[in-house]
Every structure is written in C-alpha cells, then in structure tokens.
Amino acid sequence: MVQSFRAVQPIWCPGCGDFGVLAAVKKAAAELKIPPHELVVVGGIGCSGAIHNFYEVNGMHALHGRLLAQAIGLKLANPRLTVVAAGGDGDGYAIGMGHFMHAFKKNAAILYLVMNNETYGLTKGQASPTSQIGFEGTIEHPFDAVLTALSVPVPNFVARTFSGDPRTMTQTIIEALRFNQAHRGFAFIEDLSPCVTYNDTYKLWREKVLDLSKLPGYDPTDRQKMFELYLAAREQGRIPIGVMHRPKPDQTEASLEAQLLPDGIGPAQAELSIDTNRGAYEKLLANMG
Numbered sequence: 001m002v003q004s005f006r007a008v009q010p011i012w013c014p015g016c017g018d019f020g021v022l023a024a025v026k027k028a029a030a031e032l033k034i035p036p037h038e039l040v041v042v043g044g045i046g047c048s049g050a051i052h053n054f055y056e057v058n059g060m061h062a063l064h065g066r067l068l069a070q071a072i073g074l075k076l077a078n079p080r081l082t083v084v085a086a087g088g089d090g091d092g093y094a095i096g097m098g099h100f101m102h103a104f105k106k107n108a109a110i111l112y113l114v115m116n117n118e119t120y121g122l123t124k125g126q127a128s129p130t131s132q133i134g135f136e137g138t139i140e141h142p143f144d145a146v147l148t149a150l151s152v153p154v155p156n157f158v159a160r161t162f163s164g165d166p167r168t169m170t171q172t173i174i175e176a177l178r179f180n181q182a183h184r185g186f187a188f189i190e191d192l193s194p195c196v197t198y199n200d201t202y203k204l205w206r207e208k209v210l211d212l213s214k215l216p217g218y219d220p221t222d223r224q225k226m227f228e229l230y231l232a233a234r235e236q237g238r239i240p241i242g243v244m245h246r247p248k249p250d251q252t253e254a255s256l257e258a259q260l261l262p263d264g265i266g267p268a269q270a271e272l273s274i275d276t277n278r279g280a281y282e283k284l285l286a287n288m289g
C-alpha cells in the first residue's frame with residue numbers, strides 16, 4: 001500500500017554504497033524542490049529495496065522483481081507524481097528481468113535506480129546476475145545492464161554512476177528527474193554501490209571506472225558511437241560510467257502516461273462524486289438490469 005510515514009534510521013551496514021544513493025536522491029529532490037507528498041519511492045526486495053523506509057516521502061515496498069510494474073502503475077494512476085523505483089541487481093536483473101526489458105519499451109516517465117553490488121546482499125552474499133566469474137563459485141558470465149539498455153531503440157535516458165563519486169551521482173539523478181518531469185520518458189541509472197560486507201569492491205571499482213564523458217568522441221545522443229566507446233572501454237577491462245544515452249530534444253517522443261492521459265489527469269485524481277457522475281452511473285445500472 002502507498003503510505004506516508006516517519007522515516008527510520010537506515011539498517012544498512014556502515015559503509016554500504018546504498019547510503020550514497022539515498023543521500024543523492026534526497027539532494028536531487030531538494031534541488032528540484034519536489035514536495036515530499038509528490039514523490040513516491042518504490043523499493044524492491046533486498047538491502048537496497050529498503051531505501052524508502054529511510055526517507056520521509058511516500059513509500060511502497062514492492063513484490064520481488066515487480067517494482068517496475070508497481071511504479072509504472074502509480075505513474076499511470078497519478079501522472080503528477082514523481083516516481084522513483086529503486087532496488088538491487090538481483091531484484092532487477094534476475095527475478096525482475098522480464099519487467100526490466102519491457103520498461104524501456106513502455107517508456108513511462110519514471111526513474112529506475114539499480115544499486116548494483118554484484119551480489120544478493122540481503123540473503124548473505126550469493127552470486128547475482130552481475131557477479132564476476134569466480135565469485136562464490138559462479139561460472140556464468142556477468143550481465144551488463146547498461147549495454148542491454150543501450151540496445152533498446154527507444155529515446156530513454158540511460159546512465160551509470162558510482163557511489164564513490166556522490167556529486168556526479170546527484171547531478172545525474174537531477175538530470176534524470178528533469179527528463180521525467182518533461183514527460184520525455186523512462187530514465188535508468190545503474191549505480192555501482194558496493195556491498196562492504198559480502199563483496200567489497202570499492203578499491204577495485206575506483207581503479208576500474210572510466211568516465212566516458214571525458215573521452216574524445218563522446219556523444220550520448222549517438223547510440224552507435226556510444227556502443228563503440230562502451231565496448232572499447234570494456235575490452236580494456238574498464239567499467240564505463242557516465243550518461244550513456246541522452247536523446248536530443250527532436251529525438252524525443254511523449255512518454256507512456258503523456259500518451260494515455262493527454263489531459264494529465266489519472267484515475268487517482270478523477271472526479272468520482274455521485275452528483276457529477278449520476279448520468280454515467282444510471283446508464284451503468286440500467287445496462288446491468
């Protein structure tokens with residue numbers, strides 16, 4: 001259920017990357033002056049998915065891997081809300097994989113923030129879809145969500161950030177939320193958010209991240225060029241970060257809710273009083289008889 005309540009102290013381990021994400025979301029919402037009652041954070045299942053408990057806005061704890069369906073439903077019920085879905089790599093890319101792929105093509109103007117720590121933190125450190133070969137004995141190749149996102153030919157906003165660089169993360173979230181506010185469509189940010197207890201990758205990731213925006217030829221409006229830069233960075237053993245897709249204004253199409261609800265009013269805001277709708281109710285009752 002959607003509810004408003006008092007935030008509690010985070011239960012995350014000291015040093016968990018998710019603290020950085022929470023702080024960045026708070027700063028971004030403050031910078032954009034989004035009133036708390038107009039912001040909803042939908043959490044997945046996992047350590048990361050508890051994020052909405054630690055922030056005094058509307059919160060919703062989703063089913064495992066189903067946070068995107070619930071977040072898109074919220075946006076369609078009331079398109080004036082700013083909706084942030086936030087969860088883990090296990091939640092989003094394992095049990096939630098089907099919904100993840102479809103979210104890009106649906107293109108509702110919500111922000112999906114994945115805290116990727118390459119493990120299932122909450123259930124004590126098993127391998128997840130993004131785990132490296134050898135982690136907890138896994139022999140499968142890691143899944144790359146940003147590369148997959150780039151392959152969906154829809155003018156979404158796509159980025160990867162690193163909890164070790166909170167300033168860039170905040171700026172990226174601000175840009176993503178502005179993209180949503182303009183009803184330009186779906187925004188996806190994968191944050192590299194280390195699990196200091198079961199998979200402490202801070203040092204390794206600090207060495208390996210490569211901000212593609214610093215490279216010559218960087219152009220996030222050009223999907224083909226971004227693929228080339230991204231794959232070249234991967235081949236050098238680096239982890240690409242930065243905005244990977246930022247459609248030009250003329251590449252934009254109206255988001256799902258803007259197309260379905262052109263007057264900007266969803267069912268949650270509809271006028272349901274008997275007097276106003278008496279004619280429609282009577283017609284309905286007559287058809288039932």
Ligand SMILES: Cc1ncc(C[n+]2csc(CCOP(=O)(O)OP(=O)(O)O)c2C)c(N)n1
Binds near residue numbers: 090
């Ligand atoms: C239907 C269902 N299957 C499995 C679980 C057990 N489970 C809880 S959290 C989780 C994965 C958490 O990993 P991730 O999404 O990466 O979040 P993290 O804890 O790492 O932030 C799993 C498998 C569950 N709660 N519900």
Ligand code: SF4
Binds near residue numbers: 016017018048122198
């Ligand atoms: S177990 Fe890992 S992901 Fe969960 S709170 Fe602790 S450090 Fe964070």
Ligand SMILES: [Mg+2]
Binds near residue numbers: 118
């Ligand atoms: Mg995880």
